[in-house]
Amino acid sequence: MGECADVQAIHAMWREAVEQGGIGHTAGAFAILEEVARSGRRFGAPALESLALSTRASLLRQAGRHRDAAAIDGRALLVVSPTPPSSTAARRVTHRAAVLDAIVGLAADHLGQLHLDATRRLLARARSVVDVDDAGWPAGRRPRLRIEWVSAELAMYSDDAAAALEHAERGLHLCAIADTPRRHRVKTELVAAAAHAAAGQSQVAARAAAKVTDDARAGGLLPLEWAALALRHGLDPADHDVSAALLRARRLLTGHGVPFTDGRTAGG
Known part of the structure; x- marks a missing residue:
């Protein structure tokens, strides 16, 4: 029970960092994300550590730092196992969300560096991972929406x-x-x-x-x-x-x- 509460608290911290980044309080978001990543490692929650890294990368990407973001998104993908956990449904959803955030983030990073072929490959990989039957937000519609964003931008660049x-x-x-x-x-x-x-x-x-x-x-x-x-x-x-x-x-x-x-x- 205690471990579950710890993971929930880390997840809540990550959501707060996302909110801070969304309103432009990037320095505050970075500080929270550092704690999320540390806590994810401490409590054996690699998906949350990965999400913290991907979120940091997205904030760098918004500032035009696509190469820096790509390095961090690459780490985010390495941190989380390609095999989903066999524990709770909630952990499997968080795992899929983390994998997709890293892959779609990498696609956007490469797009910002005009690596269009790499972007196409990564988007195809993301589409192979996403669950199109998941009507929920975290690992269903949210990653599908992000795939459409990057796909639209790739089409513009093409x-x-x-x-x-x-x-x-x-x-x-x-x-x-x-x-x-x-x-x-x-x-x-x-x-x-x-x-x-x-x-x-x-x-x-x-x-x-x-x-x-x-x-x-x-x-x-x-x-x-x-x-x-x-x-x-x-x-x-x-x-x-x-x-x-x-x-x-x-x-x-x-x-x-x-x-x-x-x-x-x-x-x-």
Whole structure:
């Protein structure tokens, strides 16, 4: 009973780190993730240690540090066994979630470095692992949604606007269920806006990105607000209000510990 309670407490810490990262408090998220990884090792919970590493990698990836993120996602995949545990159903779900987070994270890391073939291979691997019949969020719809995000971005980088729109639409469909977290809904709408931009539908993209900006701001999702502003700036560099808001958002994120690079970012 005590061991189960310990693992639950570690899982709760990981969720708190995810929330902190989602609102842009990256330094705080990093500190919590360090403790999650240590505790996962101490209590024999490799899936939670792996999730902590993958989450750290995702925060680095958001800042444009795809190579650094790839190294950490690689460690996350090594930490967790490819064979699911034979214990409780909850542990099997956490295990599958950890494996998929690492694989999809690696796909996004390679996309950000323009390693498109590697991204395709990793996405195919993720699709072979994900349980399409799992209607739950942690290891069912969540990883499937992340696969659609990265698939849409890969299609954009491959100049396949039709495929990007198709993957974005699949993502929106996965978000239609009520228990989908707000952050994932907003991110999916952002991916869809980018897909419309890639398809040359600039006005549709601009309206969608403006809505994402408002939704992200209302939810305190500063990283997504910044990303939506960046998309709008790309669509209309002459919009000085957007440029100023983009600069403010970046300064706030930097103050919260986001280790930005000056490179182009991609991946989800």
